[in-house]
Amino acid sequence: MSRTQVAIIGAGPAGLMLAHLLQRAGIESVIVESRARDYVESRVRAGVLEYDTAELLNDLGVGERMRRESLVHRGIALRFNDRSNRIDFPDLTGGKTVTVYGQQEVVKDLIAARLATGAPILFECAATAIDAGDEPSITYRDAAGGEHTLDADFIAGCDGFHGAAREAIPPDAITVYDHTLPFAWLGILAETPPVSEELIYVNHERGFALVSMRSRTISRLYIQCRNDERLELWPDERIWGELRERLGSDRGGPDVHSGKILQKGVTPMRSFVCDPMRYGRLFLAGDSAHIVPPTGAKGMNLAIADVRVLAEALEAYYEHGETALLDAYSQTCLRRVWKTQRFSIYMTRMLHRFEEHTPFDRRIQLAELDYVTSSRTAAASLAENYVGLPFESTAGLRKVRT
Numbered sequence: 001m002s003r004t005q006v007a008i009i010g011a012g013p014a015g016l017m018l019a020h021l022l023q024r025a026g027i028e029s030v031i032v033e034s035r036a037r038d039y040v041e042s043r044v045r046a047g048v049l050e051y052d053t054a055e056l057l058n059d060l061g062v063g064e065r066m067r068r069e070s071l072v073h074r075g076i077a078l079r080f081n082d083r084s085n086r087i088d089f090p091d092l093t094g095g096k097t098v099t100v101y102g103q104q105e106v107v108k109d110l111i112a113a114r115l116a117t118g119a120p121i122l123f124e125c126a127a128t129a130i131d132a133g134d135e136p137s138i139t140y141r142d143a144a145g146g147e148h149t150l151d152a153d154f155i156a157g158c159d160g161f162h163g164a165a166r167e168a169i170p171p172d173a174i175t176v177y178d179h180t181l182p183f184a185w186l187g188i189l190a191e192t193p194p195v196s197e198e199l200i201y202v203n204h205e206r207g208f209a210l211v212s213m214r215s216r217t218i219s220r221l222y223i224q225c226r227n228d229e230r231l232e233l234w235p236d237e238r239i240w241g242e243l244r245e246r247l248g249s250d251r252g253g254p255d256v257h258s259g260k261i262l263q264k265g266v267t268p269m270r271s272f273v274c275d276p277m278r279y280g281r282l283f284l285a286g287d288s289a290h291i292v293p294p295t296g297a298k299g300m301n302l303a304i305a306d307v308r309v310l311a312e313a314l315e316a317y318y319e320h321g322e323t324a325l326l327d328a329y330s331q332t333c334l335r336r337v338w339k340t341q342r343f344s345i346y347m348t349r350m351l352h353r354f355e356e357h358t359p360f361d362r363r364i365q366l367a368e369l370d371y372v373t374s375s376r377t378a379a380a381s382l383a384e385n386y387v388g389l390p391f392e393s394t395a396g397l398r399k400v401r402t
């Protein structure tokens with residue numbers, strides 16, 4: 001039997017970042033992760049960091065490799081009617097940018113920095129029981145099949161959408177909002193230089209496409225596909241052909257050069273919110289509490305915003321015995337969650353092909369794109385959301401209460 005202050009389930013961006021924030025505040029934690037280190041470090045996910053997410057990594061002293069290897073982007077293009085239209089972030093947001101750096105790179109950096117301090121991450125340890133009552137504990141099984149119990153003051157459920165944490169909450173204690181979109185993304189990671197300096201979001205009759213990147217030699221490319229898409233129907237040549245078609249490569253658009261495909265997969269599109277994000281002494285953060293569709297690359301950023309709120313609340317508790325911030329946790333997070341949900345749905349609806357669209361709906365969609373790329377006011381709203389809404393610190397609430 002062992003004990004810590006905060007037991008964290010999951011070594012993804014939320015769990016790892018929480019552990020670092022707590023450590024900075026002198027609060028002890030143990031991370032329990034069901035997968036092996038190698039697995040969590042190689043999961044390919046999105047790769048755009050909001051301005052404040054990148055700043056936070058720097059503030060925590062874990063941004064050194066990011067500063068060296070990432071690409072700072074000052075805009076994106078929205079492409080429709082075979083024309084690219086640029087949205088300039090610094091100009092529209094008072095100087096903000098985004099940072100292109102793969103989620104798994106963030107995860108690698110956070111793991112390395114934590115292990116370097118000697119703080120624990122228990123890999124290949126799967127939580128089998130979670131007690132969120134007055135004496136919280138988690139039971140987990142290690143790789144050799146041994147069962148252990150970890151007692152804690154609080155439990156942070158950072159174990160993703162399919163994790164054990166949300167499952168531990170009685171269904172009648174939460175309201176779940178679930179919205180599935182009628183398509184998915186077929187994504188590839190390929191050894192080919194980015195077709196453009198910046199990301200291009202494409203609205204095309206045949207469906208959405210996105211050209212993104214991980215470095216100056218590796219591209220990350222997506223095309224809208226069916227929800228139940230079968231990968232075997234997509235040999236490499238078909239993917240490259242479809243990308244060229246949607247990008248308008250033969251009609252003056254950017255040309256993609258086919259390279260070796262390193263990874264191929266289907267990303268489902270879904271919105272999901274669990275309300276509240278707390279049950280007793282169990283706090284959910286990141287994908288365990290909410291999923292956003294990937295258009296806009298908000299998933300990891302939202303997870304990190306959650307744990308910033310949670311870390312502030314736990315700090316107030318350990319410093320002053322103050323529980324107001326913990327009590328406000330769910331409400332504070334959900335305000336940002338819903339605004340981010342709104343933005344991700346807005347981007348998704350504006351850019352994808354919907355089977356049920358009438359010619360009228362299609363005209364409205366094109367008018368939306370025309371508006372957002374020709375009105376400075378509309379473009380500023382998109383840019384503000386894309387670089388990340390301001391983080392609303394709850395420290396003010398603490399001052400009022402103490």
Ligand code: PHB
Pocket residue numbers: 045046047048199210212213220294295296297
């Ligand atoms: C990515 O590079 O994986 C990516 C970028 C932007 C998005 C989604 C995914 O909106």
